[in-house]
Amino acid sequence: MSVLAVTKKDFKGARRSKTLWAAAVLLGLIAVLLGFTARGYRLSATETVQNQFRMLTQLLSVLLPLIALAVTYMAIAGEREGGGIKFLLSTPNTRRDVFVGKLLSRLGIVAAGVVFVYIAAVSISLTKHGVFPAGVILGTLLLTIVYGSVFVSIAVAVSAAAATRSRAIGSSLTSYFVLVILYVFPLIGVKSLARGVHTAVLGMDPNPDLYNAVQYTSPFLAYRKSINLVVPDGLEQRLFRDSFANADRGAATGADTVGGAGPGAGHVDPDLPLYLTDEFSLVILAFWLVVPLLVGYWAFNRADLE
Template sequence: MEIRQVGIIAGKEFWDRIRNRWVLAVALVFTVFALVIAYFGGAQQGTVGFRSIEFTIASLVSLVIYLIPLIALVLGFDAIVGERERGSLDLLLSMPITRFELLLGKYLGLAAALAFSTLAGFGLVAVVLSTQLSMNALFHYFGFMLSSVLLGMAFLSLAVMLSVFASDRTRASGLAIALWFFFVLVFDLLLLGALVVTGGQYGGEIFPYLLLLNPADVFRILNIFSLEEVRTLYGLATVFPGRLAEPWLLTLVMLAWIAAPLGIAAWRFRK
């Protein structure tokens, strides 16, 4: 593999997103949402203003879990199928570049754009709040930022995978939306439904493991379990065993969620 070729493709994808202000727009969305949540998140409870980092992170997690998968899927769904449909893929592949290098370059460039806007958007909030945050709070907030990046990478990987499989852009966009519905809305309901139907008798033990099959859930657990106050808030602690809640283990699961779809995409795209 020639890293240089991967870098050229990644560089083009990244700069394309900088130039068309995609990165700026997404970063602004994150900043505005995070600030609004930090200052007005407690309005329902009758308080306005920054309360605590735990509370802010818990609210942000709920937001990010909807927003980032959607943004990542929209960003990546036409990575390959778009080039194929426009007719520019043949020219690219006639260059001294392998199909894997092209795919990896596309992914890394888009991932860099998404990571950059995520870190810039939420990072700006950290700067604004920095005077009110302890070192410990900052540490948790950075953990939240990094896990948000990982969540984005995982869904981007899924997006790139379906952009390899889909025969045209329309289908790819439909699949992207379907994937979002499944992981963000349907998956938890299905698990919940299964628990209710079986009266909680079956599946209770494998339930935590099933949660690992959804990167959005992994992200939720990753953030919620790192915070005492939040853990009780969600009541998840009762169903999720502590030994699975190790941040390093959950991070590994997240990395697997990045690598696996990309690996399948590379396998499918090799010819």
């Protein structure tokens, strides 16, 4: 075997998963429903469709990581627990072949699922509105595939480092909670925690940009910010509005710069530090795409597979 042979074998096995097909169909139906209900007050057909796909990315920002982790977490851990890893490494394959082959297979599966969802959404938007804003649709599609790939990378790393199913499940759920859920339902606000340590524990003056930077390490927020790069003005998701730059400008103009991330509401044109800009989101996504794989491959190479 080779990397290609491992990839083909794993892809054929994974695509038979009923859970995978159920998730793809469910997301497709949600995309169709979103297309049917998408409308905007005094918006043109093109603007309505652009808003539809922005809303779709908000939905996928929460659901896609969970699906990517569920599809991938047993990729290598399952082979180790079931004894199949010995067969894979006796054909002969190197550990690198197995690791890369599993990675490519699961990347292909998640990318195919995202494309399926987009085909469903595009079909409805064309049928209902007759427009195809290529920049927004193709741009968000590419960024969504990258976002899904980030969590495939994390799950492959987790699977490579875990010797059992239970450890792989636990690590995957922990990853989802820490990287996504804490930002969707901020019961324990990451920003508040960072502020508390910085001011109460270390006794330093408040620094909103520092707390925002701590938050921005999440691929969830990086994906949301990256969408701003491909949507038109007025549809951006406004984050970090309490930054020093926005606060100063808001004070000068009398604008409200305190609050959440609603698109366009109370918007003050930001002059953010480089590490808080929309463009920097690509650096953060690249980090989460590469670094977990390096750590996972290192752990896999050191593991006792006997």
